[in-house]
């Protein structure tokens with residue numbers, strides 16, 4: 001287990017049905033026929049609410065792209081249903097107006113056109129009146145801090161800027177659902193942070209985001225919920241925070257400056273802690289932890305760390321457990 005001391009960011013659960021932006025029910029897809037027949041997606045049901053980021057994770061070939069293509073109306077499911085803001089994109093093309101997608105890196109852009117031209121072009125393509133597309137495009141460029149680059153051809157922008165333009169283009173028609181595939185792949189630390197902050201902002205303004213990535217640290221940081229798919233089937237779906245907690249030990253490591261007095265050491269041990277010089281280990285509830293911290297006063301506390309699983313550990317364990325259960 002990795003020691004980490006990070007804040008919890010869980011948002012309140014959504015309860016009302018009208019907050020549901022995306023719902024898939026029993027989605028299934030088989031490719032090929034006869035001996036070539038391959039069931040890529042089996043009975044996938046997902047729900048995504050306003051303002052929520054769902055990380056859709058899985059090993060290579062697990063069925064993520066196929067599922068997303070069914071959601072985006074690009075691949076027809078054999079069975080099951082997709083609804084986006086209440087409408088099925090396979091029956092009513094207008095449902096697609098509620099989807100914005102950055103699916104293959106920044107390839108949804110015209111490289112020789114400028115950001116401003118791309119935004120206007122794709123806006124009009126998605127039936128936004130030209131003037132509105134132009135105004136909204138400038139607003140997005142301003143918000144994404146790209147206004148000064150609005151007349152530079154996309155091919156001359158940095159990769160991070162291109163990714164921001166790609167996200168802006170996906171938002172030009174004001175969709176409720178944003179599909180994001182590997183939004184930070186290949187970006188340097190600073191550009192990655194900028195894009196992550198944008199993703200959070202976009203969710204905070206009430207859009208639902210379906211995020212696919214193999215960068216599990218990014219998924220952990222950005223998602224409210226996680227769905228893990230393996231061999232076409234969902235093997236876990238729950239809030240990121242509760243999933244991490246489930247796989248974490250409730251052990252705290254406290255480091256103090258200076259030595260504990262005999263009384264402090266006795267009090268700490270009475271509360272169930274183990275003391276080794278300046279390091280105190282405690283396994284138990286948070287309430288007793290505060291009592292323990294009080295008993296250590298006035299010694300300066302250097303750090304309090306919670307032994308907590310990260311999403312990579314949880315992911316690997318869940319995938320392995322499912323594999324073991326099958327064999």
Ligand SMILES: Nc1ncnc2c1ncn2[C@@H]1O[C@H](COP(=O)(O)OP(=O)(O)OP(=O)(O)O)[C@@H](O)[C@H]1O
Pocket residue numbers: 031032038040058059060061062063064065066067
């Ligand atoms: N058009 C197709 N025809 C036949 N098989 C396909 C087709 N598209 C995907 N598959 C197969 O379906 C399975 C799921 O593929 P999919 O691309 O959905 O996985 P993925 O989870 O997105 O993988 P990755 O993380 O590697 O992108 C794979 O075994 C793949 O080979």
